[in-house]
Structure formats: structure tokens, C-alpha cells
Amino acid sequence: MAIAAGKLTRAATRIRGGGSAFPGLVAERVDPAILTRTLASVTGGIVVVTGTNGKTTTTKMLTAIIRAHGRRVFTNPTGSNFTRGVISAMLGQIGLAGRLDADVAVLELDEWHALRFAEVVTPTHALLLNVARDQLDRFAEIDTTARLLADLAGRTAHLVVLNRDDSFVFRIAASVPDKHIRYFGVDPQVAGQVPSLHEADVRFEDRAAPPAPTPDDGLLRPVDGRDFTIRFGDRTVGPLALRQRGLAAMVNATAAATMARAVLGEDFRTDVTEAVLREVTAPFGRGEVIDADGQPLELVLVKNPAGFTVALSTYGNEPVATMIAINDDYADGQDVSWLYDVSFEALRAHGVAMTSGRRAYDMALRLNYDEVTVEQIEPDLQAALEAFLTAYRGQPTRIFCTYTAMMSLRRLLAARFDLAGFAQEGQ
């Protein structure tokens, strides 16, 4: 009965064009065991991808790699990374008999929901990406988040893939001695030349380090800003360039390849993986490029200090006209203090053309303390976008924005450049 009820709601909300989490909520209320029953038919692995940053990108890559190896994959692609989002996605793919037509499930869940999910369905594999402060976790300390990931690892049946460069994450290995552990990260041979993307774990005095890599661990070697390889012992994926730019995306690709190898075992192929990674497109808000009257306009979602810092190290030095839009609604995080945990020095050379959003003045003030010039401050997003695009017509542009600012900007851009569907995507 639960499945029929959920499917009906799904059809109804589809027609309204509504969000993706609601139908799942209905089914979850009717029968919370629906997850367990339906996923029981998935025999090739139930993989949970979690961590603060890079979940959506990594999940998309991992799904694509496993599919390219001929497996049927069930995933929650809308970025609605909650358990009821999983149910909601599932309802679209199962018959009334409740069978999911998939060999492998790859699920993106935030740290809290990953654990809630694991209480109902035991994952076979868990990919733990990183732990960073996120102003959206209003009540959680970074240590609490690390503990959630450790608990998830403990509830995972078979194999856990850990980030060897994030001390919050690789330390989890010690707490799950009975699991298979694999690592991904920057090749230790070049680690000194690559900037760190992670926050320091101050819980312990010791300078802990992960064990020496094995041929099952994926190691990233950036060649330059775009090209890189992923090495597994003497087998190598690449060199290749992703469509999405930056070191963070390369790390995500390395994480995805490492987990794909763990799930596929002997069937894992480096050439197939390489070909797929070249083609994966950036998910919503992760460096999407819009054609704005013949010039690229790039939208970059920023939600926490680590993410903003990575985005700036990827794009900051380029001579592209830049706008930053900061809102402080509930979905953005109401505390804008986090902007002071980001260094904006990369923007110093070219300055910032416009700050906007509810906290436009706070953003401009923050930039002032990093000696970055700001040409204009306009809290109203529509007025700011208009002025920005007019002033920089015929030039490439980039907008860094918080979540609700991005949703508003997408609507404005969709209307202005006649981009059907662009406003709704990713909701």
C-alpha cells in the first residue's frame, strides 16, 4: 500500500512541478520499512557517499563510472540528499511489486541522514569525503560531524573508503578495525606541491598519518591546472581533464574511482573510467556555465569556508569580472561570520565588480579587510545583476553565491537569457 500511495503523490507533484522530497515523505510515513524491503533486491552493493563538500559531484561521477561498466545503478540524482529523497527517487523506478531494477545503489546523503539511513538499511560500502565546518550545521561542531561519519563506518557491512588527506576522516580507520579500508587522496610523492583543502583536526596532540598506500588506493597526481592522473599501484587512469575545473573536482574524481574499483573488483577498467570522467558534466551550481549573449557566465555556489576557499583557489586569479551574492536566509546559514574564515586575497589583483544579496555590505566589508577593491554594492539581486551584466557586457563573468541567492539568480538569468528549465533545475 505504501508504494502505491507514494507513486500517486509523485505523479501529482510532478504535474505541479514541485520538489523531489515530498512524495518520499508520504511513503516514509506510511511504511518506514520501505527502504529496507526495496533495497534488499539490490545485490551488487549499497554505497553511501557522504561528507561536507563534494557529495553531489562525487556521486554523479561514481554513478557514471559504474554504469559505464555495464551495471544498472539506482541513485538519488536530484541533490535532495535526505532519506526521504532516496525513497522519492526509488518510487519513480520501481514497479508496484516493489522491485528496484538495479544492481548497485549509489546514494548521496548528508552526514546526519547517512546515519539515519544506515539505521534502517545496512550499506555495504561507505565513501567518506571530508569533514569541514558548514554554517548550515547550526548545532553541530566539527567534532560531532566527524563522530557521525565514524558511526556510519561502524554500521557499514563491508568496505569503507577514506580520504587520506583529511585527518578527521583517515582517523576513522582506527575505530573500525574489522572493516576493509581503502584510501583516496593526493599522491604522497607530490603532496608537498598541492595546496591542502582540509581543516586541521585539533582533537589530538599527535601528528597521525594514514598508512602507506596500497594498489587498491587511488592517488591523485595533478599534471597542471586541468590535467591529472589517478594511480592504482602500476595502473593509471588518465591523464585526463574533467569538464569541471579545479583541484576539488580532481579529488572527487579520485574518490569516485577508488570506490568504483572497490565495488567492481576485478571488473574495474581504467580506460572505461577515464573515458567516463572526461564526459561528466558539472552538477547544479558547481561551476555551471551559461551562455550570456555569447559570453560565458559562471555560477559558483558557496556554502562554507572550505568550499569558498577551494572555489577561490580554482578561479580566483583569473581576470574575470566577479560578483559575490551573499544571503543569510535559513538555507544559507544566518550567521555570516564564516566569511572571515575564507581568504579573499586571490581576488586582490582584479578586484570585485559587485557585491549583492542581503549581506552585500558585510561582504564588501570583508573584502575591504583583505584589501580587495569593490566597485559597487547593491543588495537587491535583480538591480545588481542588471548593473553587473551591463557594465561587463561582452566579457566573461562569474558569480559566487549562497544557496538562496543562487535560486533567485537562476530565475532572473532564465528569464533574461531565455533558458528553459534552468530556473527549476536542482531544486
Next chain:
Amino acid sequence: MSTPPSKGRIVLVHLYPREMSIYGDLGNTRCLAARIRRHGYECVVHDHHPGMPLPEQTHLFMGGGGQDSGQSRVEDDLAVIGDRLHGLASDGTPMVMICGMYQMFGHAFITHDGVDLPGLGILDVTTRGQSTRMIGGIVLDTGFGEVVGFENHSGATMLGSGQQPFGQVRAGFGNNGVDGTEGARTHNVIGSYLHGPILPANPRVADALIAAAAERATGRPFEPAELDDSVADEARIRQIRRLLSTSAKSAKSAKGAKSAKGGWVSSR
């Protein structure tokens, strides 16, 4: 372009930047260092980590909030440098201590389970752990004018009988959500729950600390330069306006709901 001669050298000590610097409190150090330089002084920022000696010359201290793990790591070190901090504080050294470090500058922190963790006792305050969190935008009236920030704490702090608060709450919770006080101020030591971070958003507070530090460093009165704070002022005024209008609305509805009880009703 030649740099004018420095008006003096100010040593700013950031206490425990690794362990106690959450929610952008580092912005206070950035702000102080930048403003000291813009006022024409030289600024040396000294990051103090547990186990390290304090520099001989110190003119200004900043400490931030942290997580429980951070707090337990610095307790031992505070015991070592505590006497020195006491002496400097009563001698007029300016200090700004936010959230966790504010609590540790008090007499004690009494945890949920009743464990009594002693503090430095520089400020006459005592904090009790609570299960509910006091979180949100906050506006104060202080001796430095209106001050705005963002509070995020579960500890409820009570002032000792003679202890002066840092400010009076106009919107938000403050020390405990009950008595309308926020923070504590003794000599030139300010303890407060305001993240935001507090100093960039409220440059008058920053300059008051810098003035005291400059006097100590040079033996002469503070010689400020004229700084353009128009962006900070605009940011602060806008945020205060927003917070006061929301709190007026919720106070009205809270009044309707709990009018019989009387007393001070928290705006959130």
C-alpha cells in the same frame, strides 16, 4: 611611495587560534591588525599555542570561541599563563574574549552533569551548560553605542553582583536570555558572546581596544588616523534595523501569549 614613520609597535596576541577560533573569530584579529596598521602603527601578531611562552611585550589580546575538545586542550595552558593574564588585565591591558574564551575568563563553567570547571576569574561571571542553544542575530546598547553580532552558545552566564555587563540586549538572548545583559567588562577586558565577528562589524569597539593598546605600547595618547568606516556603518545599521524590526514583531506576539507571566520575554 614612501611609508610614513610608524607611530609605534603594538603586539597583538591571538590566544589559541587553532583551538579557539570558530565562527570567524579570526576576523577580529584580522580587523585589529589591519586597523592598527591603518592608524599608522606597526602591528606584530603573535599566535599563542598551548605550551608556548607568551612574548615579553604584549599590548592587546584576542580570544575566540571553540568546541569542547578545543576548550579542554587549552585549559592546562591557561593554568600556566593565568597569573600573567590576571596581572596584565588588572594593569589595563585591553583584551577581547569571545564565547568560549569569555566563559573561561569567568570563575567557572558548570557542565550539564554538574562538573565544575574552574576558569581564570578575571571576569566575575559563572556559566552553566544548558541543553537549549541561544542562537541568532543580536543587538546591544553598549558604552560604544549600538553593537550588532551573531550569538551561538548553550552556556548561560550569570554576572556577579558587582560585575558590569558589556551591554544591554535589545534583540537576542545575551548572557542568559533572562536578565537582558550581554557580556562583561572589567578594566579594559571585554567578554562577549558576539560572533559576527564583533570587531569588523563594530569598529568603535575595535578602536577603543586599539587606543588602550597604543597608549600602553607608546606611553603616549592614541593618535588615530581618519579611517573610512562607511561600509561597516552601512552594514551595521542595516542589520540592526532588520533585527530590531523582527524582534519588535516577535515581542508583540510573545506578549500576547504570555502576558500573565510578566517579566522579560526573550525575543526568540
